[in-house]
Amino acid sequence: MAAVQLRRRGIPFRIFEKQPVVGGKFCYSSMGAAAVSNTGLDISRFHGRHARFVSDALAALDADRLRAWFQQAGVELQDAPYYGLVKPAGGGAEVIGALLEQVEDALETRAVSGVRKADAGFTVELADGENLPARAVVLATGGANLPQLGGGDDGYRIAQSLGHTLAPVFPALVGVRVHEEWPLRLPGLWMDVRLRLLEGRRELAEAAGSMLFTLSGLTGEAVFNLSHAIEPALARGAELELAVNFFPSLRAEEVALWLFRVFGERTREAAHEAIDHILPRSLGAALLARQKVKRGARVMQLSERQREALLGEMLDTRLKLRGTLGMRAAEGVTGGVSLREVNPRSLESRLVPGLYIAGQLLDISADWGGFEQHFALAAGLLAGNSVPQ
Template sequence: MNEYQVIVVGGGAAGTMAAGQAAKGGAKVLLLEKKDRLGRKIAISGKGRCNITNVENVSDFISHYPGNGRFLHSILRGFDNGALRDFLADYGVETKVERGGRVFPVSDDAETIVKALAAFLRDTGVRVETGVSVEEFLVDNGHVIGVRGNNQKQYLAPAVILCTGGSSYPGTGSTGDGFRFARQLGHQVITPRPALVPLKTAETWVKEVQGLSLRNVEGSLWVEGKRQGAEFGEMLFTHFGVSGPIILTLSRQAGDALREGKRVELRINLKPALSPEQLDARLQRDFQKYTNKQFKNAIDDLLPQSLIPVAIRLSEINPDKAVHQVSREERRTFLKLLQGLTLTITETLSIEAAIVTAGGVNVKEINPKTMASRCVQGLYWAGEVVDVDGITGGYNLQAAFAMGYRAGKAAAEQL
């Protein structure tokens, strides 16, 4: 006789939601988490603030998942952004909306989300065992019957929900275990690769401006000389290249192109609100204002201080030249630089440094109505282990919670 009816493997966003929903549906549930506590990745997300979801109309969410957004269509409607915020409010977590529709806890503390999920598990009677990693799935005649832990103990149940995460931030427990289990169980795994990851550049001048954050700029991605996409918002220079929200969103496409051996460039428009003509007029006004100054001292109003020496060097204009001696051609060169500062992208950081993993269990082998495996009876999938990934802005956590909600509910209903 089985000790449990549903076993959930992994105590992140998807796993905790799945376990609680299964228990709420009347099942006797065990949650196994390999780390010493639940929600390790939630606790560090959003720089410790946790961007839970987005207030955008849920019907528009799909376009923000470059990885199999259509698979999530009914899943997101089953547990949408409003339902998630209501759920958290029931556990004392009030939320607020920031720029770009991003939703955060009012406390700006991701730990409040972890505590709310832990309270949910207590309220629904889920048994939680931390420090237990699953070593093997037990299958009998095409039906999962339980798992074996690293403590050599067998945990038996007619339903298992696998929510082990991807391969990003392995220190939180996401070490790709789920992909190994998926292959052993006969599932196809789409090659895991980094998504939402900083980019390395060939240009070394980025070191001179590392730590500089730019707001209200446009970054466009160019592959083999053709524009492939653009994002407006914030970015950050690092000692190895670039990071920040718009870079992370462009990184998945950049990484895919690099793996195909293609030439990838990032072009930064530092003044996207102005047309070339408007920017030229603005520059000429500044030149008139500082007409007796040297060029290097006449562009303080246009650029952050640390970027000025780099921009001057790239423009090849003599920094000591008097402003009124700057030629029309030199001015045009400088204008192009301001609206097309170009960096050569050489590679992404590793998957371990990525916020999200692209790739995972093939969605064609998962029933979106239940999150049940089409390969093994009694097996369910939810969260980042599935081949679904979104851009920044709260979309990935919303997807994880929604998949967990559906998997837990379905597992309890089908017992």
């Protein structure tokens, strides 16, 4: 996106990409998403101590401009009927294709190994040994996640070598691992939930949305949206719990009444079957097993304490967190180049004039569902428009 702006403005440039396929992460689809924006685009969906940093980039390319921009480039962005996703019909590859079409002649599949300050700007060092002079550099090497798709620490290293500081980098937009084994026995179960990330009584993050049980842990929108807070807390030695409410859109009294009615009408039925009227059977069975209700036990055999504890689990199941599924599974990162050292209006480094830093390399993370790509595109546009003639 930065290169497209430079072309439009008649500024000569070269693009270096270390992977044979450009835009690997953009082309990857997550939970059927591949969203480049979201109808709920707002700075409240961005995380980090200085999340307001994104406002200038988002003003330069807001939701309407993004749509119009891609429409002009021949890509129709559509609103998906779920999660507020805004996506191209042809997936991320269509977006990358439309960008590349305009600048492909300047693209070289070569890795950059370093960038040094030089008298009249910079020396760009390529991994194949060639050194090139540059008046300005736009550093947009993405985050450390998914090394199998080009993620790595090259950009962080280059920024540090030029004097920038890094907020520690951790996986974000990622599934979690829990100590309990019962959730791993429900693979494929998908539910709407409300989640709270707790350190003792302190709530570190909160999120609502879908949650998917898998063989290795829990994933899905709600899990992704609080995952940014997990690894930084674990790194300082925190013990974390996930509190799961399986009835996010009901009040506790409504759930209690529902359970009371269902059990009241089915006193002779096996509890494992009666629970089917409230929860997916596999989850209901797991929650009953946690209350030591034997298989085949009838509803009327449940003690008052067991019923209360079951209700408690339905509204507030506690799971001990072991960590996230790690960088190889993460769709994003938290941490990166310190935002204090970059001018949000131009994305030019405050420490090294002529250096522009864009996209996921910056200490910004966002909710799942198109926010990250929108910011990456908007930041590219802002940087490309800020390089002086």
